[in-house]
Every structure is written in C-alpha cells, then in structure tokens.
Amino acid sequence: MLLLSCSSKLRLLEGTLRRSLPETLLVHGAVMNINRGNLAGHEVLMDSWPEFKAVLIRPHREVASDDSDFYTNTYAVYYRDLGACRALLGSAINWDQAFCIHGLRDGLYEASRDIAQTKGAKLDVLCYFTYFHPDPSSMPEIRLDPAVKLSSLDVSHVDLLNETWLFGGNEKSRKYLASLIHHFPSACLLDATGRPVSWLASDAFGALMHGYTLPQHRRRGYNRVLSNVMAKRLHSLGYPSYCNVAVDNYPMQRLQEQEGFQRQPSLCHYIQCNAAVDRAPMLTPWAAGDSPA
Numbered sequence: 001m002l003l004l005s006c007s008s009k010l011r012l013l014e015g016t017l018r019r020s021l022p023e024t025l026l027v028h029g030a031v032m033n034i035n036r037g038n039l040a041g042h043e044v045l046m047d048s049w050p051e052f053k054a055v056l057i058r059p060h061r062e063v064a065s066d067d068s069d070f071y072t073n074t075y076a077v078y079y080r081d082l083g084a085c086r087a088l089l090g091s092a093i094n095w096d097q098a099f100c101i102h103g104l105r106d107g108l109y110e111a112s113r114d115i116a117q118t119k120g121a122k123l124d125v126l127c128y129f130t131y132f133h134p135d136p137s138s139m140p141e142i143r144l145d146p147a148v149k150l151s152s153l154d155v156s157h158v159d160l161l162n163e164t165w166l167f168g169g170n171e172k173s174r175k176y177l178a179s180l181i182h183h184f185p186s187a188c189l190l191d192a193t194g195r196p197v198s199w200l201a202s203d204a205f206g207a208l209m210h211g212y213t214l215p216q217h218r219r220r221g222y223n224r225v226l227s228n229v230m231a232k233r234l235h236s237l238g239y240p241s242y243c244n245v246a247v248d249n250y251p252m253q254r255l256q257e258q259e260g261f262q263r264q265p266s267l268c269h270y271i272q273c274n275a276a277v278d279r280a281p282m283l284t285p286w287a288a289g290d291s292p293a
C-alpha cells in the first residue's frame with residue numbers, strides 16, 4: 001500500500017481515472033477536488049504506482065478525528081482487482097471508527113463484510129442508482145419561474161438543510177452540511193422573502209447531492225432547474241456530472257432521466273460501519289417517501 005502525495009502524480013492519476021469514466025466517477029471526483037485545494041482533507045492510497053489495481057480515498061487522520069462522525073469519515077474505492085481492493089480495505093481503513101465507504105463496483109460490499117467479520121465490526125449497506133450525464137452542455141436552456149430567484153446556498157441556510165435532511169437533525173450532520181456549503185458548488189431557489197424553497201449541493205466526491213424541495217413547492221420544476229444549472233456549472237469547472245439516487249426514489253429517478261442523465265449498470269453502495277454505534281447517530285433506511293442522498 002502506498003500513499004500518493006506527489007502533486008504531479010496526483011494530476012497523472014486524475015487523467016488516468018478520467019479515461020475510465022464513468023466507472024471511476026467517485027474516486028475521480030475526489031482526486032479532482034484534492035488537486036484543486038483539497039478542501040475536504042482527503043488522501044489517496046493505492047496498491048502500487050504507476051500501474052494500479054485499487055485506489056482508496058480516505059480522510060486525513062486530523063479530519064477523521066471524531067470516531068463517531070461518519071458524515072466526515074467517508075471513503076471512496078475503485079478497483080480493477082478485488083484482491084488488491086481487499087488488501088486496501090483491510091489496511092487503509094480505521095475499523096475502530098464509524099465510517100461510510102462509497103463504491104460503484106460489485107463485490108465491494110462482500111469484500112468489506114468479510115473484513116468486518118474479522119474485525120468484529122457490523123456493516124449496513126444502502127444501494128443507489130448512479131446517474132451520469134454524458135454532456136451537460138447539450139442540456140436545454142432553462143426558464144426560471146419569476147416567483148423564485150436563482151442563488152447559491154450559504155451558511156445561513158444550514159439549519160434548514162439539516163432539519164429537512166432525513167439523515168440530519170444533529171450537530172455532526174450540521175457540521176458536515178456547513179462544510180459542504182462552504183467548500184463545494186451549490187444552487188438554490190429563493191422565494192420573495194429570500195428563503196430557499198429548493199436546493200441542490202455537491203460533495204467532496206464531485207457528486208450532486210442533497211436535492212430537496214420544500215413539500216409545498218414540489219412539482220413546479222424547481223429541482224429540475226437546479227439539476228440543469230448544477231450539471232452545467234460542474235461541467236464548466238471540468239467535473240463530470242453525476243448523482244446517486246436511492247433505488248426506491250422514483251421521483252428523483254424520473255427527474256434525472258428527463259434531464260438526460262443515464263443510469264449506470266452497477267449499483268453504488270454506501271457501506272456503513274457501526275463500530276462506534278453506541279456513540280454515533282447512525283444512518284437508517286429512510287421512510288415516508290423521502291430519501292437520504
């Protein structure tokens with residue numbers, strides 16, 4: 001296992017991962033962010049260089065300082081060889097913490113589960129469809145409802161996001177959402193009083209995240225506008241546009257398909273380790289039609 005910290009090698013890795021899109025979406029987005037200021041405080045572990053069979057993104061030790069904060073303790077994995085991936089999972093992850101691994105390849109959950117058994121840790125898994133837009137510049141121009149104004153999220157909106165996010169509502173989720181708003185592109189629609197009625201953020205892995213419209217404002221095309229705006233914005237910054245949608249979130253799936261996003265053949269897995277379960281606010285499967293992404 002090696003830690004890739006040389007900036008020219010990280011740029012080379014970004015180019016290599018880009019050539020294997022969309023299956024490398026998660027790690028590619030993380031490496032892009034590392035190469036542009038590394039605001040999330042991530043680092044890259046690999047089995048070997050320059051040829052490699054597995055890449056793992058993890059938070060720096062100083063970032064993952066809270067054992068129960070799996071909003072922050074997030075990893076992303078891409079592999080070409082499951083054996084190399086297993087070795088990285090076993091050695092590069094802090095299994096004493098609560099954490100979440102994001103990965104797009106089949107076999108990742110089974111490999112993680114096998115290691116978890118040897119470590120005495122318990123895993124849960126959530127499955128998502130990954131939607132990727134091959135060319136956001138071809139998306140149609142949007143017409144904005146004059147009742148709302150296009151803006152970006154700012155830290156004054158964090159409580160609203162935290163209250164409405166199904167996995168939010170606690171101090172750790174608030175801190176995580178504040179850091180997303182602070183560090184990564186986002187968009188929202190404000191009503192006449194300046195209050196956001198619909199929003200869409202992006203994260204350290206370059207994914208579109210946290211799409212939400214207040215219930216009384218739904219089915220007016222608001223999140224669709226934001227999906228269009230954000231996909232074009234990320235595209236103009238050189239990022240591929242993609243998002244992960246829960247397998248039973250049909251409204252969001254329909255929205256993505258109408259905007260020209262293509263569902264990828266492999267499921268995206270969010271694998272949660274509950275090592276610090278007694279101390280952490282764990283993610284649980286959602287209810288009542290809302291979704292966590």
Ligand SMILES: CC(C)(COP(=O)(O)OP(=O)(O)OC[C@H]1O[C@@H](n2cnc3c(N)ncnc32)[C@H](O)[C@@H]1OP(=O)(O)O)[C@@H](O)C(=O)NCCC(=O)NCCS
Nearest residue numbers: 211212213218219220221222223224251252254255291293
């Ligand atoms: C999913 C969500 C963000 C959609 O927001 P919205 O502003 O109502 O979406 P839009 O009005 O832009 O909808 C655009 C398209 O999405 C689809 N859609 C939206 N809501 C839908 C619903 N309840 N049932 C079926 N399709 C729906 C439709 O295709 C719609 O186009 P149409 O109205 O022409 O049929 C909103 O329902 C929400 O906040 N849900 C809870 C949180 C959530 O699930 N977030 C997504 C996480 S990945």
